[in-house]
Amino acid sequence: MPFIPHTQDDVRAMLDAIGAGDPECLFDEIPAELRGVSLDGVPAGLTEQAVARLMRERAARDAGALCFIGAGAYRHHIPAAVWELTTRGEFYSAYTPYQAEASQGTLQLLYEYQTMMTGLTGMDVSNASLYDGASALAEAILMAIRANRKAKTSRVLVAGTLHPIYRQVAEAIVGAQDIRLETLDIPVRNGALDVQRAGEPGEAAAVVLPQPNFYGRLEQIDALTDLAHRAGALVIAVVNPTALALLKPPGDWGQRGADIVCGEGQPLGIPLSSGGPYFGFLCARQAFVRQMPGRIIGRTVDMDGKQGFTLTLQAREQHIRRSKATSNICTNQGLMVTAATIYLALLGPEGLRRVAAVCHGNTRRLCELLCAIDGVEPVHDGPFFHERALRLPRPAADVLTRLAEHGVQGGYDLGRHDDSMADCILVCATEVVTEEDMQQYAGLLRTVLEEMGA
Amino acid sequence: MPFIPHTQDDVRAMLDAIGAGDPECLFDEIPAELRGVSLDGVPAGLTEQAVARLMRERAARDAGALCFIGAGAYRHHIPAAVWELTTRGEFYSAYTPYQAEASQGTLQLLYEYQTMMTGLTGMDVSNASLYDGASALAEAILMAIRANRKAKTSRVLVAGTLHPIYRQVAEAIVGAQDIRLETLDIPVRNGALDVQRAGEPGEAAAVVLPQPNFYGRLEQIDALTDLAHRAGALVIAVVNPTALALLKPPGDWGQRGADIVCGEGQPLGIPLSSGGPYFGFLCARQAFVRQMPGRIIGRTVDMDGKQGFTLTLQAREQHIRRSKATSNICTNQGLMVTAATIYLALLGPEGLRRVAAVCHGNTRRLCELLCAIDGVEPVHDGPFFHERALRLPRPAADVLTRLAEHGVQGGYDLGRHDDSMADCILVCATEVVTEEDMQQYAGLLRTVLEEMGA
Amino acid sequence: MRDDPLIFDQSQPGRRALAQAPLHAPAVDDIPDELLRREPPGLPEVSELQVVRHYTRLSQKNFSIDTQFYPLGSCTMKYNPRGSNALAMLPGFLDRHPWAPELHSQGVMACLYELQEILARVTGMAGVSLTPMAGAQGEFAGVAMIRAYHEARGDRARTEILVPDAAHGTNPATAVMCGYTVHEIPTGADGDVDLEALRQALGPQTAGIMLTNPSTLGVFERRITEMARLVHEAGGLLYYDGANLNAILGKVRPGDMGFDVIHMNLHKTFSTPHGGGGPGSGAIGVGERLLPYMPVPVVAKEADSYRWLTEADLPRSIGRLSAFMGNIGVVLRAYVYARMLGREGMARVAEFATLNANYLMHRLRDAGFQVWFRDRRASHEFIISLKREQKELGVSAMDFAKRLLDYGFHAPTTYFPLLVPECLLIEPTETETQEELDGFVEAMVSIREEAARDPDYVRGAPYTLPVRRLDEVRAAKRLDLKWTPPGAGDGETEA
Amino acid sequence: MRDDPLIFDQSQPGRRALAQAPLHAPAVDDIPDELLRREPPGLPEVSELQVVRHYTRLSQKNFSIDTQFYPLGSCTMKYNPRGSNALAMLPGFLDRHPWAPELHSQGVMACLYELQEILARVTGMAGVSLTPMAGAQGEFAGVAMIRAYHEARGDRARTEILVPDAAHGTNPATAVMCGYTVHEIPTGADGDVDLEALRQALGPQTAGIMLTNPSTLGVFERRITEMARLVHEAGGLLYYDGANLNAILGKVRPGDMGFDVIHMNLHKTFSTPHGGGGPGSGAIGVGERLLPYMPVPVVAKEADSYRWLTEADLPRSIGRLSAFMGNIGVVLRAYVYARMLGREGMARVAEFATLNANYLMHRLRDAGFQVWFRDRRASHEFIISLKREQKELGVSAMDFAKRLLDYGFHAPTTYFPLLVPECLLIEPTETETQEELDGFVEAMVSIREEAARDPDYVRGAPYTLPVRRLDEVRAAKRLDLKWTPPGAGDGETEA
Numbered sequence A, B: 001m002p003f004i005p006h007t008q009d010d011v012r013a014m015l016d017a018i019g020a021g022d023p024e025c026l027f028d029e030i031p032a033e034l035r036g037v038s039l040d041g042v043p044a045g046l047t048e049q050a051v052a053r054l055m056r057e058r059a060a061r062d063a064g065a066l067c068f069i070g071a072g073a074y075r076h077h078i079p080a081a082v083w084e085l086t087t088r089g090e091f092y093s094a095y096t097p098y099q100a101e102a103s104q105g106t107l108q109l110l111y112e113y114q115t116m117m118t119g120l121t122g123m124d125v126s127n128a129s130l131y132d133g134a135s136a137l138a139e140a141i142l143m144a145i146r147a148n149r150k151a152k153t154s155r156v157l158v159a160g161t162l163h164p165i166y167r168q169v170a171e172a173i174v175g176a177q178d179i180r181l182e183t184l185d186i187p188v189r190n191g192a193l194d195v196q197r198a199g200e201p202g203e204a205a206a207v208v209l210p211q212p213n214f215y216g217r218l219e220q221i222d223a224l225t226d227l228a229h230r231a232g233a234l235v236i237a238v239v240n241p242t243a244l245a246l247l248k249p250p251g252d253w254g255q256r257g258a259d260i261v262c263g264e265g266q267p268l269g270i271p272l273s274s275g276g277p278y279f280g281f282l283c284a285r286q287a288f289v290r291q292m293p294g295r296i297i298g299r300t301v302d303m304d305g306k307q308g309f310t311l312t313l314q315a316r317e318q319h320i321r322r323s324k325a326t327s328n329i330c331t332n333q334g335l336m337v338t339a340a341t342i343y344l345a346l347l348g349p350e351g352l353r354r355v356a357a358v359c360h361g362n363t364r365r366l367c368e369l370l371c372a373i374d375g376v377e378p379v380h381d382g383p384f385f386h387e388r389a390l391r392l393p394r395p396a397a398d399v400l401t402r403l404a405e406h407g408v409q410g411g412y413d414l415g416r417h418d419d420s421m422a423d424c425i426l427v428c429a430t431e432v433v434t435e436e437d438m439q440q441y442a443g444l445l446r447t448v449l450e451e452m453g454a
Numbered sequence C, D: 001m002r003d004d005p006l007i008f009d010q011s012q013p014g015r016r017a018l019a020q021a022p023l024h025a026p027a028v029d030d031i032p033d034e035l036l037r038r039e040p041p042g043l044p045e046v047s048e049l050q051v052v053r054h055y056t057r058l059s060q061k062n063f064s065i066d067t068q069f070y071p072l073g074s075c076t077m078k079y080n081p082r083g084s085n086a087l088a089m090l091p092g093f094l095d096r097h098p099w100a101p102e103l104h105s106q107g108v109m110a111c112l113y114e115l116q117e118i119l120a121r122v123t124g125m126a127g128v129s130l131t132p133m134a135g136a137q138g139e140f141a142g143v144a145m146i147r148a149y150h151e152a153r154g155d156r157a158r159t160e161i162l163v164p165d166a167a168h169g170t171n172p173a174t175a176v177m178c179g180y181t182v183h184e185i186p187t188g189a190d191g192d193v194d195l196e197a198l199r200q201a202l203g204p205q206t207a208g209i210m211l212t213n214p215s216t217l218g219v220f221e222r223r224i225t226e227m228a229r230l231v232h233e234a235g236g237l238l239y240y241d242g243a244n245l246n247a248i249l250g251k252v253r254p255g256d257m258g259f260d261v262i263h264m265n266l267h268k269t270f271s272t273p274h275g276g277g278g279p280g281s282g283a284i285g286v287g288e289r290l291l292p293y294m295p296v297p298v299v300a301k302e303a304d305s306y307r308w309l310t311e312a313d314l315p316r317s318i319g320r321l322s323a324f325m326g327n328i329g330v331v332l333r334a335y336v337y338a339r340m341l342g343r344e345g346m347a348r349v350a351e352f353a354t355l356n357a358n359y360l361m362h363r364l365r366d367a368g369f370q371v372w373f374r375d376r377r378a379s380h381e382f383i384i385s386l387k388r389e390q391k392e393l394g395v396s397a398m399d400f401a402k403r404l405l406d407y408g409f410h411a412p413t414t415y416f417p418l419l420v421p422e423c424l425l426i427e428p429t430e431t432e433t434q435e436e437l438d439g440f441v442e443a444m445v446s447i448r449e450e451a452a453r454d455p456d457y458v459r460g461a462p463y464t465l466p467v468r469r470l471d472e473v474r475a476a477k478r479l480d481l482k483w484t485p486p487g488a489g490d491g492e493t494e495a
């Protein structure tokens, strides 16, 4: 019975205090026919030592590849301090800070996080996290519909260049309330929205704009934002937080700035970890704060007038408002936000800018190297950030498989979402990639393509 | 300038406050000809990311072998909690607890450690650590000479079955005070002292007795202890702390028990780590406490009568006593003791007993498997603990090299210290070794020996 | 004496943690100016030591399982094994990209697959998906599946989800997020659902019912089989809120009770850490009927290798709830925990969680506190009401809660479930010792004595924490949700 | 309110951390009964949660660099990079057995070799050995080499080591451990060694001198070149106690000053953690003369691979000082630190350590405290004397020290060097901000004001720590060095 401290004497004394003969009595209210469950098929218990051996073998099996995939999750250097601090028991094993006085550590940190995120995005307020970037978009859409009191419609228009998985997730979630997402009627040219050829969007509650977009391309974001606002829509920005160290913050987009900003927080100190836990961030203008989902931390004072922090605006939340809450979210991704806050404090504005610039520079260099290979070429021109689509002379899936067999994860298969791109991959080289790594990839790609007769 | 927080404004303001024109002024008392040092040859600074890459490559290069070596350092399972707690900043980055009130965490832990070590060894008092097992033996010898007021000699007799490296280290240290170690005049038979054939040792200040000894053999420790005591010597026990979960504690040896106990603390939760940092432990009878080297923690009370802990008997130490101190030791191995204390608390008496029993069982099993190979046989009979000498049909050094080329560290080359054992190895299989590992070793040894024409 | 100023207050222009950023950065000359930001982002500029010291110090201001008994009801704050953390954070797992090919993913997929199997066994369900990222998302997945099921049968009249009034807030909130209206079912005086009310509520509009059993009142719904029959007869499905599976793990299986779908909070029952708010993992289990609707991806085993089942394999799936595959790092921790516990260990979880709860309940009752359902067995948790103390001594449940903090105990859940006045919902969990529980009883008794002597003193608690009681009303009225540079106003917004 | 009882007081017979021990253990039937222990060892029996909670809570009772400014003079409490810790603890390093063949050791040996080279460069010495396990063992190695050198030359008359009276206690203690007698040299009023006294002390009996420069008085010995000449002329060698190399790193090299041997505390200057008492690493550097005597093993590079130099390669070596190769885990941390700093970073260490020390010294002087050598530059540390405060206010250096703890600062070193009455030896290090130093000055001023108002209050400090001031006299008189089971007496021994 790992982790159970009871000795036989303890059990006996406790049952006596209860007045129960044996532990089974304690379950006597449960109908007999439901009890006596068999756990056959569940393996026998192992010691930590045995599990450690198993897990080390399994982790080692998945390790060692050289990774050039981005497509929503990015390999960055994570300072050692980040997780050495984040896994401290007091952060790691605390609950949601319901008793504010006993949770000032987490609460102050979250307040600092909120400040950092508003700083990055140029918005007024931030919540304390949602599950991940994609589900945060779903929440942002629901929020926009609630918040846009002027709009007489709940139409939501989504840029055709949004990450297709984000769209799928958003559809799965908002679809349950019979909200359908429409594609924004602007042609995609060169991997980005051609705002010059946009039709009038018609009235909408919200428009979803990614920057950079799925292909790594940068949108003409000012014009798009203004166009959306002209349609009476709120603008929901979907952004990469690392990119924001360089790119114009959503708060400055167009004439009035975006209204709601969301995205995936993973690049900020969160390990790739097969896709999670990450965290979704959500920022907005002050006016919409009461429509936000998720926890929000406020600064206040204690009985002696001393500064302190506490959960606030809880009347938006399910534990108070139940069926009228802004969302059903309860547990969020607190520990990830702890890591991200420490990461951002360590990097600071200049550090984060350098990371972004090096990522971008590395991806440019990688594309240069790969495009020196016969038949490999960029799919799009025009500005991009830290990720780029390349066309191959052979089907992407086949090439990627061969690369993987040689220990290189060469990119994301764009054919997955678009048959016309079955020979395209999306590549990314962050700041952890070296020139040597890129040369290795290029050399291997050349060989693989030759072997495939390209 | 990593880790230096000063901005240019800070520097200017601080120099102004000092009244210095530039930082170089602060060094103006240093003769000019000594200044202006070049650091050519020191490589340029790297980011944590770059060093991390380098270190990961290097660590990976040394990893992956299957290890059956003991000979003074033992691979054990270390519960994850041990180092997750030990590396908490408050333990990790504190100094020696000179300000007791600000160090109650470390001090209470050390008091608990002292209690655990006296419990394991059956002694009255423990210090708070020395550098490692071998240097602890040197300190124990010096201590015994000081403590044995009755002896009119400073002769120190050392069992011929002591770990030869321990003897070398002790000689290097006590030799500086012109103390020479003599070998105890008892023949070694079957890898252990044949006390029945012992001569009268003659007067001595101390006798050093290992249990288990270098070969893993168990000595007839009661008789040996009594023999040493008859010679007026203090008995210094050199023991393996894991073994003490099973074996008779030195406090119970012979009629009167050992007088001083020392050994290597590494098996108690300390990673192999190429040989260090480990820690030496030192326990003794109450009467000798003032002769002990190293820090000792005592329980006391504060101004309000509340229990607290502090360094005590500091008048033995160099910072008070200077040239009259019991030793020059200052910094010890505090963090290792932190780990060991947590390890012992997690294992408890029954856990440690099981670890010892499984180690011993595994070594028995390994010897059984290896000795099934033609030409491989135990060097000694008689009781042993968790380590055993085997004779090979080919020179040990050659066999070990071949095994290493196949990723197996097959044991310790006994020829290193004794030409007559050039075909012998010392093997050890602790609780982390599986049946599969042992089969693999046995299979490989068979192949290697066949290839070598044995 | 020293406070911990905000990290922003410790910032100086130009200060940096120099080992942490690239030494040089190339010019970004290919991105047009109008797309770039003009001002650097408002992040703090501090040294590495400042960061380490600041966040280490902040951490010390938290209560946590690793430092305090934390009997927060409905939250299952039990020991989070350090082994789970260390092994889930092995570099091979941390560095795996979510889009890494299956060829490079067999290690992690083996863990996920085996956990799916284990969870299916312990819940008695036919299939498990690990993708939901917390309990509430598990609920969403479950109710969305119920909806998909009815829709697939063309049964569009079912617009209502039944929820007992004692339910956790996420239940009604989830139903609404799935496009349903919520119909509350009252609870009887004995803590069980009012069966008559249920009968009356059921009808062709009933899509299903969301139940927790044992309920959030800490008692086992004894007529569960009958309820299941009623709901099924009405054409509805049964959702099991298994956030707190600790009450029944190894004892009873929701599948056997007649439930069609369940979510589990791996961050409670399977002892993954709560991290000061998350992340969690809200794995769901389904009966045969709902198998086709599971959220993707799910891991399948074919011969000796594992592969992802996606929309292509499960075309009727409710889809994806996260960009990738859910909170795999959390799932790995749960897997390690499940393997350490094993069959025997798992069977003991509910047994000892229940033993601790009943013991503590009896001790508090014997000490004169009002146990709410005094004739019922406690499950893994139970409720006491401080209505009498409130009335006679003027000291509320919240005052007790705050004063408990001074005694070194985290407070139980306060004022939930909403049905019970001045209540504390107390969940000791199986990993606490009898001594710890005894200490808690002593503290409660001692606080009541303090209250009798000097109620103001108790109402002023806590005294020994970094702050005294905080003004939550002010926090909500004068919103101050972020730091602003000195001189830029006080950052507060009048609400 | 809650204390932390000893782990033994939390023990219950039969309780265990079950995931941590083998599930079964074979019978030990081959070891004769008389060699086995009869009673299980006196270790606590507790659960895993109890252990985690207990030691987490204990840790919080420590001051540390990660939580407080820690200006402990002569100890160089600067930031210990978390990167050093993480990278030294990579499994490949942790799992390497000390007797692993060189074939499986090239990674770690590359690090050791490169650090040897770096240390040789920054100290200006010809060779480096990393084996000594702390400063004091480095001193031992150094003085033992001096001894071996004289002996090898048949020069057996040299029986004396000179040590300035200001020296660290380990210096005289080491000399004695190496079989020498100690001759103390007085310090002049200006803080430099009394050169006349040195001249008179030198003679054929002089084996060498142990010096720290800057001395433990915090000032640079200006006539060092002359001293070196005098000692060498007398046939002695010069030992440099480089525990606190932080004062000169990148600025001056002991080799250039004329020293023959030096030890460095990697746990100070190279920022490896002090771990609440250790481990350290006392690497030594030697000039050409002493190269043959270095302690083994040392790493050599041959072509592209590394090998251990042992007694066989260095037959005149003073031998081995540890069973294996010293504290390699500490050395790896120092290596990571050295690589992160690099050439440029290293040159800045002394510069900023000195800037901080001089700034703090000037601020305290301006605030009216008595700086001991007020006309001298501070090195990386400096001394103030509270003699006046002691006399006028009745508040001693120790009282200031204890009260500083309440203000959230670790105290400076007190009453060392022994030469200066009521002294505080203050070493701020280069990793602290100006703001932190200013805060310290404010605290000192504020304590002096408190002392003027109410000296008893200051004498009663600390007030905000887990315990008030401890009775050290009682601790030494009524020795209580271990827990004993209740009923087995109180464990105290009257001294």
Ligand SMILES: Cc1ncc(COP(=O)(O)O)c(C=O)c1O
Residues within 6 Å of the ligand: A329, A330, A331, C074, C075, C134, C135, C136, C137, C168, C170, C171, C212, C216, C241, C243, C244, C265, C280, C281, C282
């Ligand atoms: C009964 C019950 N249901 C649902 C939830 C929601 O789970 P989560 O917080 O993981 O979303 C909780 C957790 O607080 C709960 O206790």
Ligand SMILES: Cc1ncc(COP(=O)(O)O)c(C=O)c1O
Residues within 6 Å of the ligand: B329, B330, B331, D074, D075, D134, D135, D136, D137, D168, D170, D171, D212, D216, D241, D243, D244, D265, D280, D281, D282
């Ligand atoms: C000047 C000086 N010399 C020697 C030492 C001894 O070093 P260690 O404590 O590592 O043995 C110290 C450390 O306190 C010191 O400050």
